[in-house]
Amino acid sequence: MATKITTKVEPNTLTAYNQKHCGNIALITNLARHTSDWGADAFFERLFNGDASKGIVSLTWYPLDIKYIYQTAGLLGDYEAIRLGSSTFDDDNDDPVRGWKMKRGSLAFEVGSITLQRHFNHYLDYSPYTRIKAWLPYIGYVELAPEIFYGHEIKFKYVIDFESASCTCFVENETTLLSSFNGQIGVAIPIGSSNVDQRIKSFVGGSIGYGSGAVALLSGVATANPVAIAGGVTSMINSAVGAFSNASPTLQGGDRTPLNTMVNAPQQIYLYIERPIVRDYGNPSIFGKPLSKTRVLGNLSGYTIVEDLHLENLHTDQDATDCAIQSELSEIETLLKSGVIL
Amino acid sequence: MIHITLYDMRCEPHRVDKERNLLEVAQVIGDFRDTISITDPIITFTNEKLFKYNYVFVKELHRYYFVNDVTILANGAHMVTLHEDVLYSFKNSIKAQTAYVDRNANDYDDDLIDQKIVIEQSKQYETIALSGSPFETDDLTSSSIVLESMSDGR
Numbered sequence: 255m256a257t258k259i260t261t262k263v264e265p266n267t268l269t270a271y272n273q274k275h276c277g278n279i280a281l282i283t284n285l286a287r288h289t290s291d292w293g294a295d296a297f298f299e300r301l302f303n304g305d306a307s308k309g310i311v312s313l314t315w316y317p318l319d320i321k322y323i324y325q326t327a328g329l330l331g332d333y334e335a336i337r338l339g340s341s342t343f344d345d346d347n348d349d350p351v352r353g354w355k356m357k358r359g360s361l362a363f364e365v366g367s368i369t370l371q372r373h374f375n376h377y378l379d380y381s382p383y384t385r386i387k388a389w390l391p392y393i394g395y396v397e398l399a400p401e402i403f404y405g406h407e408i409k410f411k412y413v414i415d416f417e418s419a420s421c422t423c424f425v426e427n428e429t430t431l432l433s434s435f436n437g438q439i440g441v442a443i444p445i446g447s448s449n450v451d452q453r454i455k456s457f458v459g460g461s462i463g464y465g466s467g468a469v470a471l472l473s474g475v476a477t478a479n480p481v482a483i484a485g486g487v488t489s490m491i492n493s494a495v496g497a498f499s500n501a502s503p504t505l506q507g508g509d510r511t512p513l514n515t516m517v518n519a520p521q522q523i524y525l526y527i528e529r530p531i532v533r534d535y536g537n538p539s540i541f542g543k544p545l546s547k548t549r550v551l552g553n554l555s556g557y558t559i560v561e562d563l564h565l566e567n568l569h570t571d572q573d574a575t576d577c578a579i580q581s582e583l584s585e586i587e588t589l590l591k592s593g594v595i596l
Numbered sequence: 597m598i599h600i601t602l603y604d605m606r607c608e609p610h611r612v613d614k615e616r617n618l619l620e621v622a623q624v625i626g627d628f629r630d631t632i633s634i635t636d637p638i639i640t641f642t643n644e645k646l647f648k649y650n651y652v653f654v655k656e657l658h659r660y661y662f663v664n665d666v667t668i669l670a671n672g673a674h675m676v677t678l679h680e681d682v683l684y685s686f687k688n689s690i691k692a693q694t695a696y697v698d699r700n701a702n703d704y705d706d707d708l709i710d711q712k713i714v715i716e717q718s719k720q721y722e723t724i725a726l727s728g729s730p731f732e733t734d735d736l737t738s739s740s741i742v743l744e745s746m747s748d749g750r
Binding site for chain 2: 277323363366535538561578585
């Protein structure tokens, strides 16, 4: 019965013609160098071959070591030269730029697990008295029912879809998927055919803007939303792709502004537990504690409050034929309901 | 003429079984005062142990009584106003009853809501960080770039 997340069961969207490679930030600079080194002849040649506009499908930054998690999952391919269209491209040493081939377009991996013990060992361990919120990186705060943690190992599994740069966190115990939450994790570095088209126009018009510097790489950067540039990732990518910016004056931003903020947020899963402060636990010998069950009174001891009973066959201890009168029955019932010590 | 046992009761009035908490003070002979109620009788007897008893057993009524009040008569006799202790008088019958019990000192379920537990308006907070996150923590050095490309398949 499929009650848990089982990874690796997915349609593989990657083919020999459509591939994903991962690498470090140098991939961007090499790619930038690659395009900026194109002269007009080379550019048109690649364009007419369909390479320039179609070779690069997407370029996305992720805040984790993708090579490591793919390697751990056994889904990391070869470290191979990346082909754009019909050719490879070179790095500073004129060697083909390589990347780690990703065998799947999405991947599931565990981000953390925890088992919580009950704090009070009574009803205050549950909602609405105790509340547990979980900070999930790239998703945000979510509220989880406290009872799912008690006596179970709760695992937080992320699935990253490298097609959409989105992530989903699945919360599950040993047997059951309990909840899921969605977020966005990849920062799309804008690059695409529209940009190339613009370059074509620039080439034709002889006014390509190398060195202009006034390029909006990401949405909000130096344009609509100055707040976005506060993100470390933004500045980092900005810096890394500086050469690329100069080569592509019309790069447009994606819609990832909140993600830039997320990069600066905690990168671990945190549980934020809110519990009541107990002033007085109550003294069982004085107040008793809740039972709410049917019992023979002779089997109980200590302070007892009866919710209800049907008094029957009452006789005095001194004379078994001496029955209780109505006022005695009423008083016995009243006393049992107000609390007696058995 | 009635037979009265005077006790010093040393427990809570609402304790059902007072057997171990009754200290016998004296056994006396007395009388009922005029007409009596079985649950609230008034008895008279002569005894010098004033203030030494607070609980009595009246043999002829087969019942135990709390002493509500004592009046010293002109002849020195005690006129004692009683109220029946129905719990001890019917102890065994009460213990045989089956009841739906709301609260008990020793048999209880902690997961039931207990209004006797007093909680404050303020809260306490705990933060737990789960280790093992693969996401960036400090310097962004282990971030990755994913390049999706189209190629000729070679």
